[in-house]
Amino acid sequence: MTANEIEIHYEAHGDEANPPILLIMGFGAQLTLWPDELVEALANHGFRVIRYDNRDIGLSHKFDGVKAPGLVKMTLLSKIGLTPKVPYTLADMADDGAGLLDALGIAKAHIVGASMGGMIAQHFASRHADKCLSLTSIFSSTGNPKLPPAKPEALKALVTRPKTTEEEALVEHGIMLARTIGSPGYPTADERLRERTRASVRRSFYPEGPTRHLSAIVADGDRRDMLETISVPTLVLHGEDDPQVPCEGGRDTAASIRGAKLKTIPGWGHDLPLELVDELADAIADHAKANAG
Template identity: 60%
Template structure:
């Protein structure tokens, strides 16, 4: 089983390594409560086909990576209230520690620099890699993510309710129904999923791993990190921001705000795209990520 312990944070992470190790690396970081397999195999294959080594991994507290058994997360409402009055809540771990995990994985795999690509919470983690570890980035791509600015438009009620809804039980059918409900409520309005394919993918995910306690702890880390606007001004890595114009969970304004506060960032928005990675957009998204990474590599080779 491909697990590795990060030398800096001491966390055991499960990962997959695809493509030629001699090629430049794209490191994929997934979002809140999501296993690395939410990065579609087709997207990984497309990026490998573009000439990159591609690594995806389970964040701490999810999938097959190390869990924080017994650690208590404050309720989101109480945490927000305390933050507003300047009394930070105690959280099991920081979002910055999750960024340190990503860098630690690179170190353990002897990767000096990588093109770091994050989706949703993974985009926030990628941003923090750019803020705290600029020397480890070739480029940064923030997908369907945000700055943490509290004044931005909130998620659609149905999307947030589906994401944080309590599980009816741990029976397989209830878990699949729960996953499909999330997918329906956060998915792309322009690219509705094929029901059979969606059920097959959700069932596969459920059978790989189910760990409900991880989500509230990861959510606590997001809330604790707060607004990154001022910190994003220090990002020096060439940055691409990808966002769906129909995203019901992290509104388009989140992507726009991210691009606005990272110097020189390029923003690409896609009509009909929500908070998922539909098969119809795989080639387009892989093309954007690969083109961005290649443009950075070309510029680095040009004489001063």
């Protein structure tokens, strides 16, 4: 599907006549990281569920050959108040989602974003409030530099690349990452994790995309001023044991958006475990139904 002048790959589930929910995934992650069980649960709640690959990942448009500045350079520029020049911004990625809705003939949708996808969803609610029935921000943050950083082991796992591009090495690397940032209270069964990781690797492996995603995150900086302008009904969901984006990020997000509701879950990390699918689907659906427009 052509949206915002690039190709965006999407999948839709549920009756087309039902209210739409747009799912926006996070840093370097394909649409398949939204568990099928969660998508099905939301569809069973009476929604048309649309998930898509962000630009530069999965089966969507790749910005081949477009270089992003190095992390050290970006960090130094940000610290002295300068915005690094990056291939594209989180605002551009929010426009992709809005363009997808336009291409599908959808006037308004409930917007749900996870991690970097939550940041993109925040921009969506600010830039495209007329298209946004409600906002749900999942284990995301505000860009507030005073918030606790990711745990060192989580950050290291996220930025470390596998030693080779052989399938088994990529699968093992993906499992290591998932275990490092996942939910201590709800560990994923080995067989399920390996099966999902292998399917993801076989669907698409494109390590250049996350580099440009990261540059968009760093360049975005502190979003609190923007968040204060959001008037869309907002729900913030966050795990109390998230090693990648500590729970303070969710609390800061809820505090920065007028009237936002916050739900935190003990034992939940930076993933979408099967054991929490029903609880998360209920929370998202209840929030959406309460703000049907």
